[in-house]
Amino acid sequence: MTQILLQAVRLLDPFNGVDLEGCDLLLEDGVLQEVGAELKLPPSATLLRREGSVVAPSFVDIHCHLREPGQPWKERIARATAAAAAGGFGAVCGMANLTPPVDSLEQFRRSQRDNQSWGRVRVLQFAACTKGLAGEELTNLEALARAGAVGFSDDGRHGMNQERLMEVLGRAGALGRVVAIHPEDEALLVLANRGMRDPGQWHLRPPDAEISAIEKAISALRGTPGSRLHLQHVSTAGGVDLVRRAKAEGLAITAEVTPHHLMLTGAGGDAGPADPGRCNPPLRTESDRMALWEALLEGTIDAIASDHAPHEAAPPSERSPGFSGIQLVLSAVLGQGGALSHLGRVVETLTAGPRRVLGEAGASAPGDGIRAEEPASLTWFDPNQSWTPSPQSWLSLGTNTPFWGEPLKGTVLATFAGGRMVHLNRELVPELAGD
Ligand SMILES: [Zn+2]
Known part of the structure; x- marks a missing residue:
C-alpha cells in the first residue's frame, strides 16, 4: 500500500467553490482518503510539503x-x-x-x-x-x-x-x-x-x-x-x-x-x-x-x-x-x-x-471536483517555481514553440487522473521518485 500525505496546500476546487489555504490530502493507492486540516501523518506515508503549492482538480x-x-x-x-x-x-x-x-x-x-x-x-x-x-x-x-x-x-x-x-x-x-x-x-x-x-x-x-x-x-x-x-x-x-x-x-x-x-x-x-x-x-x-x-x-x-x-x-x-x-x-x-x-x-x-x-x-473525463473516497484526479503545482522548456524537460515531439529556452513561472509537481499518478516531477519531488 502506498500512502501520500500532501500537507498544507492551497486547495482550489471550482466545482465545489472551494479556495482554502492549509489543506492536507491523504492518498492511499491513488484514492483520496481524506481532505482536512492538520491530518495525522500515518507511519508509512510519504510526506509531501511545499510552501505556496496548490492542489486543483x-x-x-x-x-x-x-x-x-x-x-x-x-x-x-x-x-x-x-x-x-x-x-x-x-x-x-x-x-x-x-x-x-x-x-x-x-x-x-x-x-x-x-x-x-x-x-x-x-x-x-x-x-x-x-x-x-x-x-x-x-x-x-x-x-x-x-x-x-x-x-x-x-x-x-x-x-x-x-x-x-x-x-x-x-x-x-x-x-x-x-x-x-x-x-x-x-x-x-x-x-x-x-x-x-x-x-x-x-x-x-x-x-x-x-x-x-x-x-x-x-x-x-x-x-x-x-x-x-x-x-x-x-x-x-x-x-x-x-x-x-x-x-x-x-x-x-x-x-x-x-x-x-x-x-x-x-x-x-x-x-x-x-x-x-x-x-x-x-x-x-x-x-x-x-x-x-x-x-x-x-x-x-x-x-x-x-x-x-x-x-x-x-x-x-x-x-x-x-x-x-x-x-x-x-x-x-x-x-x-x-x-x-x-x-x-x-x-x-x-x-x-x-x-x-x-x-x-x-x-x-476524470477530475470533476476534489472529493474524499474517490480515485484522485488532481493537479499539484507550484505557481512560483520556474522551469525552462528545453530538450530535457520537453515531452511533445513538436518543438515549435515561441517559448523555447524561455524561463516560465509555474511548475506542475504531480498529476493524478482517475487514481493513477500520470505525471511526477522527479527533480522537485524526490520523495516519490524512487517509487
Ligand atoms: Zn482552429
Whole structure:
C-alpha cells in the first residue's frame, strides 16, 4: 500500500467553490482518503510539503491536435498525452482533423482504439461535422455520438455555409453534443489572399474574417434552439464583444482562448509565411490581447485551451502554423503580470470551464471536483517555481514553440487522473521518485 500525505496546500476546487489555504490530502493507492486540516501523518506515508503549492482538480484541455493517425513525424499520442500530464491535464479533447479525418465510424473507432492504447491521459475524441472537413456533406452525427464522440468540429477549416451550420447545430443539439467551430470566414480569407482557393496558401488572416464568422455562427445558433455553439481560439476584441452580447442575450454559446493569444502579440494577420509567431488565427494586437484577458476574467471566455499544434522543425518560411504547447499552458498564463492574483479564475478556466463546454458528454473525463473516497484526479503545482522548456524537460515531439529556452513561472509537481499518478516531477519531488 502506498500512502501520500500532501500537507498544507492551497486547495482550489471550482466545482465545489472551494479556495482554502492549509489543506492536507491523504492518498492511499491513488484514492483520496481524506481532505482536512492538520491530518495525522500515518507511519508509512510519504510526506509531501511545499510552501505556496496548490492542489486543483486535474485540468481538461478542450482543444488538442494529436496528429495520429497520419502524421506520426509531427506528434505521437503517447508524447502529446505525456506532455499533457506534465502540464497538469488529466484529459484532453482530440480534434478530428487527423489524416484521414475522423469523419466516419471506422475512423472514429480507430482513433478511439489508438487513444486508448497510447494515451497517458484520457482522450475525449471529437468527430468532424462534414466529410473531409470540406463543409459540404454532413457526417453521420448520430452514429458518431453513439460511438462516443464528445462533440463535433471541423477545426482547421470552417467551410460550412449557414444552412449546413444550422443543420449540424440542430442535429448535434438533439444529441446533447456541442458544435465547436474555428471561426474564420473562408470567403473573406480567399478574398484577402488574392482569390487563392487552396487553404494551404492563406497567409493573410484579417480580424474581420473572425468577426464575420462569429456573427454568422451566432445568427445560426439563434435559429436553432436547443443547440450549443463553442467558439475555438477567439483572438480579437471584436469577437469577444460579440460573445459577450450573445451571452447577455441568453444564447448557449461558449468560447475558448489559447495561452499564446493571451500572452503574445504579432502582426495581426498581416505578415506572410515567414512570420515566426505564425498560428491560425494569428497573434493580434495589444488591445486585442487585453480584451481577451478582460473577457477571461469576467467569464465571457469559458476556457483556456492549448490548441496544441505540434509540427516538425522547419526553416521559418516553410513552417506550418500553430504551436506545440500543452505542457506550458499553466506557466504561460501564470507568467502574466497579475494572473496569480486571479488564480481561482485561471484554474476555473482549466477545469470547470472546459467541462461546462462539453456538457454531459464530458462526464467520462476524470477530475470533476476534489472529493474524499474517490480515485484522485488532481493537479499539484507550484505557481512560483520556474522551469525552462528545453530538450530535457520537453515531452511533445513538436518543438515549435515561441517559448523555447524561455524561463516560465509555474511548475506542475504531480498529476493524478482517475487514481493513477500520470505525471511526477522527479527533480522537485524526490520523495516519490524512487517509487
Ligand atoms: Zn482552429
